[in-house]
Amino acid sequence: MLDAKAAPLVQVDGLKMYFPIYSGILRRHTGNVKAVDGVSFDIQAGETLGLVGESGCGKSTVGRALLRLYEPTAGAVIIDGENIASLAPEALRKKRPTMQMVFQDPQASLNPRMTLAAIISEPLVEHTSWNAERRLERVYELMDAVGLNRRFANRFPHEFSGGQRQRIGIARALALNPKFIVCDEPIAALDVSIQAQVVNLLEDLQEKLGLTYLFISHDLSMVRHIADRVAVMYLGRIAELSPRDALFERPLHPYAEALLSAVNEPDPSLARRPRIILKGDVPSPARPPKGCNFSTRCPKAFARCHAEKPELQEVEPGRQVACFLYDAKPGSTGTTEAPANLRQEHNQQGEYQ
Amino acid sequence: MKLKTALLGAACALTFAPAAFAERGTDGEVKFTFPQAVSIMNPFLSSGTKDVYAASLVLEPLAGFDADGNIIPKLVTEIPTIENGGISADLTTITWKLLPDLKWSDGSPVTADDAVFTAAYCMDPAGGCAQLSKFDGVAKVEAVDASTVKVTFSGPKPNPYTAFVGALSPLLQKAQFTPCLGAAAPTCTDPNNMPIGTGPFKVTGFTVNDTVTLAMNDQYRDPAKPAFASAVIKGGGDAEGSARAVMETGEFDYAWNTQIPPDSQASMTAAGKGEFVVAFGTLVERIEMNMTDPDPALPEGERSTAKHPHPVLSDIKVRTALSKAIDRQILSDVGYGAGGKPTCNVVPAPDAWASDNTGCIAQDMEGAKKLLDEAGWVPGADGIREKDGKKLHILYQSTVNPIRQDFQALVKDWWTELGVDVELKAIDPSVFFGGDAGSPDTFQKFYADVEMYANNSDGTDPETYLSQYQCVNAPSPDNQWQGENMNRYCDPAYDAKVKVLSGTVDVAERQKIAKELNDMVTKDSMTVIPLVHRGTLSAHSNTLGGVQINAWDSEMWNVADWFRVK
C-alpha cells in the first residue's frame, strides 16, 4: 500500500466538526462541542482504513462529516478529486453515488415503511434513468451479492434478522457502484456469531468490486482483521495513524498503547502486554484540555503536554503520531523506551494487571 | 314665519309617519335575537320567558297588558267588568265576547270552543301544564255561543283576569291541539313547535333551540298590519353577543334580555346603532332573613323550622341594622346600571300598587352600629361584635352568578364594618332553585342565616305573591320543603290581612292593603331586605320603530305596530 504513491482516493485535511452550544435565556452561542477537531488522513484506493477509539471520541462524526451528512465546520475532504466539504448541494447529490455508508444500527437505518426492493432501488430511481425492470434486476443482483434470498424482495425491514438487515444496508450502499464506503460500526449491533459473516462479506465485496473502506469500530480485534492501516482517535483528534501490524505490534502513542493493551489476545502465550488502565474520565469535548487532549490522563505527560497541542507527524516511515515524546527525534526510528524517567513515571501511574 | 312653517311641517310629518307605513308586509324582515334559544312555541308546556315571548308573536290571549300594566282587549270587544256586566256581581263568573270575524292564521274562524278547549288542555291533570295557576279556581269554561266565553270560578274571584289574559295564557286552536290532550301533550312535537295562532305572524320554520322563522299572518284582524312581511328569532349565545348584534354590528333589530355589565352598556350605546330599553316589572333582588335557627347542630327535620327561632336574627334591631348598613344605590349601579334601581319594597311596581317606602335607600352605618349596641352586641377584641360570649356570625348564601358575588362582597364589606363576621356561600343555581328535597342547598331549606335571590310577582296584581309570606307557606319537612315563605315569617296579623285582600274587590282598596302587606314584611319587620328593583334590559336598533317596552306582558306585545324607520 505504501508504495502506491498515486493520489489517494480520499484526502482529509484539517477536518473540524463543531456543534454549537446555545444556552441562557436568549439562547446565545456560548461554545462548541468539538466533536472533530482538526483531523487529517488519506485513504488509498482499495485500502481499508480502520478508525478506532472510545465511544464519543468523534469517530462516527468523522465518518458522517466525510460524506457530508454533517456540514463540516472547517477542513477539506477530497474524494475522487472533488472537495466534498465545499461542493454545492446539487453537485454533492450527483457525487453521492461514489461514496456510501453502512450504518451501525441496521434496523434504524432502513425506512420501516419501505420494502427491501424499494429501499435498494430508491437510489437507482434517483440517479439512473433505468426502468423498473432494469432496476429490479439490479436489486436481485445486489441481493445475490450480499447473500439475500430473492424471495425477500417485497418484505419489510422488520421481517428480517439483524444480520440480514445489515446485508440489506450493504446492498443498498452498493446499489450505485460506489468507490468509497464508510462502514460506521457496521457490526456493533450484531450478534457475535453474525459479525464475522458480515465482515467477511465486506472483505469479499472489497476484493470483487475494488472498494475503499473507512471502517469505524471500537472493536479492535475486528479492525485488526479487516484494516490495512489504523487511525486511533481520542477526543476529536487522531493520536496515531499506523499500518495495522506495526500498530498492534508496537503502539507509539501512549493512548494507543493503553487502548491496545485492552485487546483480548486469543493466544495466551502471546498475551505479554500488561493491561494499562487509564485513570479519570474523558474530558468533555465542549471543553477539551488546553494542551494535548490526552494530557489529563496520559501516564507519560510532561509540562509541554499541558501547554501545547501536538500535531500529527510522521515519526517512522508510514507511522504518524501526535505526541511530544517523539518530537525531539524527528525522522529517527524512535522507541518507547526513550526517556527512561518518563517510563518510570508511566509505571507509577499506570496499574499493571 | 319660517319657523312656524317648519314646525307645522314637522308636526304633519309626525302625524302622517305611521300612516306612511300602514300597509301590511312592506317593511321586509324584523330580526330578533335571544340569548337563550327558543325550545318550544307552546307557553303551556314551557314557562321559559324566551318561549313565551316567541310564542306571543303567534299566539294571543283574549286580553293583555299595556306598557303601564293596564289590561287591554286583544281578541275581545271589551274588557269585562262588573260595570259592563262582564263580571257577575258575586265575582264568580267572567264573560268574554270575541271579536267578530276573527280568524286563525289557517283561515278557520276563532270560536268560543277554542277557549273551552284551551282551558281543558291546560287543566288536564296529565298534561303537565306550566300555566295551571292561571286557571286556579276555574270551575268550568263554557261556550255560551260561538263568540261568547264564560268562565265560572269555584268561589268569588276578585281578580278574574288570569285565564286567557297575558302572554302566559293564550288561546290554542282546538282543531290543531285535539290530539295533544293530557299525557299526549309533550309528544305533539309539530303543534308545539308550529302552533296556529291569531297573532300578526305565523310560524314557517322551527329548529329547536335555534331559530324560528315567521311570516306575516294574512288573516290578521288589522289588514294594515303587521308592517313586516316576515320575522326571524335567532337564539343562543350570551347576553353580550345578543346586545352586540343589535348595538354594534346592527345585524339584528331587537335583542331581548341583554343583561350586561354597566360599562359594556355604555360602550355599546356609544356605537350609535341602537338603544337599550328597560322593562321594570316586579323583579326584586333581595336578602331574605331566616327567622328560624339553621344551626347544623340541630337534628335534621328541626333545623331551619319554626321549632327553633333564630338566635340572632329574631331580634328586629339586628335585622334593621343589617339593612341600614347597605348602600343600595351602589349595588344597583355596580350590578345593573340602567337595568336596576334601588328599592325598599317587595312589590316595587306598578306604581299604583307600590308603597312609597324609601326609608332604606340612604345608607346609615352609624345608625346601624347604634342599633347593634342597643341590642347588646358590642365589639369584641377582634372588632367582631359579641353578646353573652357569642360572636355575631352570619352565613350569607346565594347562587353562583357574577353580579350576586359582587353583591355578596360589597355587603360583606359593609357588614364587616358593622362588626359582623360574614361567611359567604355560593350555590349552583340549578341546585339552589332546583327544589330537590334531598339537597341541603336549596333556597327552601335555607340552611343559612340570610340568602339572596330575586323574585317577582306574576302580573300586575300582587295578591298571590304577597300571600306567600303566610305562616302556612313556610317550607318544612311536613310539606317536603315546598313552601314559598323562605323566611318562615309568621305573623297572624299578616295572614288576616291577606284574607281581607282576597275578599276585596275594589281596586283602590286592594292597592292599599297590598301596600300595607308590603310594608309589614319590609320596613316594619325587616324580614325581607329588598335591594334592587331589576328591570329586563333589551336592545333595539335605531331603525326599528314602534317599540314600547312592557314589563306586564310579552315585550313583543305590540309587535303588530312595529315598523322600519326609513
Add this chain to the structure above:
Amino acid sequence: MLTFTLRRLLLAIPTLLVISLVIFLLVDLAPGSPMSEIPLTVPPEVRKKMIEALGADQPVMVRYVLWLRQFFWVEPATLIDGWFGTNWAGGEQRILSWQSRAPVFTVIGQRIPQTLTVIGTAYLVGILIALPIGIYSAYRQYSLFDQLGTLFAMIGFSVPTFFSGTLIIIIFAVTLGWFPTKYDTNLSVTDWPSFVKQLQQMAMPVMTLGLANAAVISRYMRSSMLDNMGMDYVRTARAKGLTERVVVLKHVLRNSMIPVVTVIALGIPSIFGGAIITENLFGVNGIGAALIGAIHASDLPMVQTLAFIFAVLIVTFNLIADVLYGLLDPRIRYD
C-alpha cells in the same frame, strides 16, 4: 386484521353498556332539576305535575331500562320506518327532550349538519395549517420560523376560545364589519352569493377553532418529524443522494404521519361533539350548543343520549385509529 376488528367490536358492546349506565347514573346524580329554570312564580304543585308529565319522577333504574329500550330498539326502528315505510316502531315513545318535548334524535339530526360543516371545516383547516407548520418547524428546528410556529401553537393552546372568539368578533365583525356575528342556520346555499354568505358566516368560528386545532396538531407533527429526522434511515436517504424534497416528504414525512394520523383520527369524535363554547358564541346551532343548552336546562334525556353517542364515537374512532395504525405501519400486525 379482520379478526382483530371483530374482536374489538365485540368487546365494545359490554364496554358501551357499562359506559351508558355510568353516564346515566352520573347525569342523574348531578345536582339540578329540569324545573330549576322555571320562574319562581310557578307554584310547587304545578312544578310537581310538570315533573310527573315528563316521567322524571320515576326511579332511575326504570328510566334507564326505558332509555336503553328506546335507544337500541325504538330509535333504530323509527329510522328504518322512515326509510322503508315499515312499522317496526309501532308508534312507541321515542326519546323525548324534556326541554323542547321534541324527539332527541330529531334535534340531533337538525344539528349534525351545522356541526359537521363548521366544526368539520375548522378541523380540516386546522390540519391544513398545522401540517406545513409542523413539518417546516421541525425541518428548520430553532429557526425563526420554528420560534414563530411555537409561539403560534402556544397562543392556540393557551388562549381559550371564548377569548379568541370574542377578539375575532370585535376585530372582524364590529370593527371591520366583514362577517356576521350570528350564524344563520336557515341559509341554504343555492348560488354564488349565498355560497359567499355561507363562507362569511363560517369564517369566524372556523378561524377560532382552526387556531386551536392547528396548535395541537402542529405540535404533534413537529415532534413526530423531529423524532424521525434524527433516525439513521434519514441519514441513509441523504447518503443515497436523494433530494431534500424526497428525503423530507417521502422518508421523514411518511413515517412521521403515522402517529399524527392517529391523533387526527382520535380527534374526529370531538368534531361531532361540537365545540361547546365556539358554537354558543357564534350562534352555530350544532351539537355542542345543544349539549350545553341541555345541561343548563337539566334536560337529562338529551344529555344522556348525546354523552352516549360521544362514547360510541370515541370507542369507534379508537378502533379506527388502531386499524389505521396497522395499515400505515407495516411493523404492526394484529394477529
